[in-house]
Amino acid sequence: MTFTVLGRDPLRGRIGAATASRSLAVGASVLAVAPAVGVVASQAWTNRSLRALLLDEMRAGSDAAAAVARVPDWDDGSRLRQVAVLGWAGDGAARSGADITAWAGHRVGPDAVFVGNLLVGGEVLEAMAETWTATAGIDLADRLLETLAAGDGAGGDARGRQSAALLVASRADTLLDLRVDDHTDPVPELARLRRLAGQDAEAPARARW
Numbered sequence: 592m593t594f595t596v597l598g599r600d601p602l603r604g605r606i607g608a609a610t611a612s613r614s615l616a617v618g619a620s621v622l623a624v625a626p627a628v629g630v631v632a633s634q635a636w637t638n639r640s641l642r643a644l645l646l647d648e649m650r651a652g653s654d655a656a657a658a659v660a661r662v663p664d665w666d667d668g669s670r671l672r673q674v675a676v677l678g679w680a681g682d683g684a685a686r687s688g689a690d691i692t693a694w695a696g697h698r699v700g701p702d703a704v705f706v707g708n709l710l711v712g713g714e715v716l717e718a719m720a721e722t723w724t725a726t727a728g729i730d731l732a733d734r735l736l737e738t739l740a741a742g743d744g745a746g747g748d749a750r751g752r753q754s755a756a757l758l759v760a761s762r763a764d765t766l767l768d769l770r771v772d773d774h775t776d777p778v779p780e781l782a783r784l785r786r787l788a789g790q791d792a793e794a795p796a797r798a799r800w
Contacts, residue, residue, distance in 0.1 A: 592612055592613055592614055592634075592635070592692070592708060592709040592748055592750060593610055593611070593612040593614065593617055593621055593634040593635075593707065593708065593709075593748065594610070594611060594612075594705075594706070594707035594708075594710060594715055594716070594719070594739075594742045594743075594747055594748065595608060595609070595610040595611075595621060595622070595632045595634060595675060595705070595706050595707065596608060596609050596610075596703060596704070596705050596719055596723065596735055596738045596739060596742075597630050597631075597632060597675050597676075597677040597683060597703060597704040598677070598702060598703045598723065598731060598734060598735050598738070599677055599679070599683075599702040599703070599731075600702070600731040600734075601679075601702065603730075603731065604761055604762060605731040605759055605760070605761060605766070606624070606626075606629060606630050606677065606679060606731075606759075606760055607624070607630060607731055607732065607735055607757070607758045607759035607760060607767070608622045608624070608630045608632060608677075608735065608757075608758050609735040609736060609738065609739040609755070609756065609757045609758075609781075610622055610632065610634075610739070610755065610756050611739055611742070611743060611747060611748070611752070611754065611755040611756075611777060611778050611781075612634075612748055612753060612754055612755075613748040613750035613751045613752060613753045614753060614754060615753060615754060615772060615773055616754055616770070616772040616773070617753075617754040617755065617756055618754065618755070618756025618757075618758075618768075618769075618770035618771075618772070619756075619770070619772075620633075620637050620639055621633060621634045621637065621756070622642075622756055622758050623642035623643065623646060624758050624760045624765060625646045625649075625650065626760040626761060626762055626763055626764050626765060627650075627762055627763075628646050628649050628650050628678065628679075629646065629649055629655070629676065629677050629678035629679060630676075630677050630758065630760070631645045631646055631674065631675065631676050631677075632673075632674065632675045632706060633645075633672065633673075633674050634672075634673050634674075634706065634708065635671060635672055635673040635687075635688065635691040635692070635695070635708045635709075636668065636671035636672060636691065637672070638666055638668065638672055640665075641662060641665065641666060641672065641674055644661070644665050645658045645659070645661075645662075645674065645676050648661055649676065649678055654678065654681050654682075654684075655676040655677060655678055655681060655682060655683050655684035656682070656684040658676050658684070659674060659675075659676055659684040659685065659686045660686075662674055662686055669686075669688055670688040670689045670690040670691075671688050671690050671691055672686070672688045672691070673685070673686065673687045673688060673691050673695065673697070673706055673708050674686050674706075675697065675704040675706045676704070677702075677703070677704050679762065682699060683699050683702075683703065683704035684699065684704070685697035685698075685699060685704050685706050687706065687708070691708045691709075692708055692709040693708075693709075694707075694708075694709070694710045694711065694712050694713060694715075694749075695707065695708035695709065695710070696708075696713060696716060697716070698716050698720050700720055700723065700724070701724075703720075703723050703738075705719045705720055705723075705738075705742075707742070709748060709749050709750065710746065710747065710748060710749055711745070711746030711747065711748075711749045712746065714745045714746065715742045715745045715746055715747055716742070717745070718741040718742055718744065718745035719738045719739070719741050719742040719745075721741070722737055722738045722740075722741035723738045726738070731759055732757060732759045732767055732785055733785070735757060735759070736757065736778075736781065736782050736785060739755065739757075739778055739781075740778050740779075740782070743778045752774075752775065752776060752777055752778070753773060753774070753777060754770070754771055754772050754773060754774065754777050755770075755771045755774075755777035755778050755780070755781040756769065756770045756771070756781070757769045757770075757781055757784075757785060767785070767788060769781060769784045769785060769788065771784065
């Protein structure tokens with residue numbers, strides 16, 4: 592019941608993700624990053640353990656597609672899961688289980704993956720993909736937020752709005768980890784938090800609290 596973008600900026604050495612949902616605290620259950628490896632999402636009827644399994648698979652040398660292909664081996668409920676993976680090199684990958692709630696689907700583009708379920712329709716991911724392409728060259732955190740806002744503006748989660756989250760990492764550390772756990776309009780609130788965090792995301796997030 593979530594829509595998510597995973598994105599990468601190879602020139603600046605940044606990778607990250609943004610997500611929104613009508614569920615409480617989506618950032619606590621959907622996204623995970625291993626700075627030297629990549630970023631993943633596990634959503635729909637969420638199995639949180641898949642995030643670590645996917646990252647471990649990539650850490651062991653698998654590409655994104657090979658990691659995603661392992662999900663049915665790890666999870667008897669894989670038909671209810673939706674996962675996405677993006678590493679530092681190569682194409683991203685996603686899998687939408689056959690039994691997740693419609694509308695559901697995924698798209699893979701240059702340096703990005705878009706996934707969603709229980710959406711108002713396919714136009715949500717279409718708007719996100721178009722905005723990702725149109726915002727090439729801007730700071731990754733802002734690009735992820737604009738892409739998420741486009742999905743929200745296209746209707747987003749069919750049930751409404753409640754939470755959102757943003758992750759950005761370098762190869763060495765997590766730079767931004769922002770969450771809006773319960774809010775009537777979480778995507779603009781997440782953008783406000785990003786502005787409060789400032790434009791300089793060079794220092795690890797934990798060093799700035």
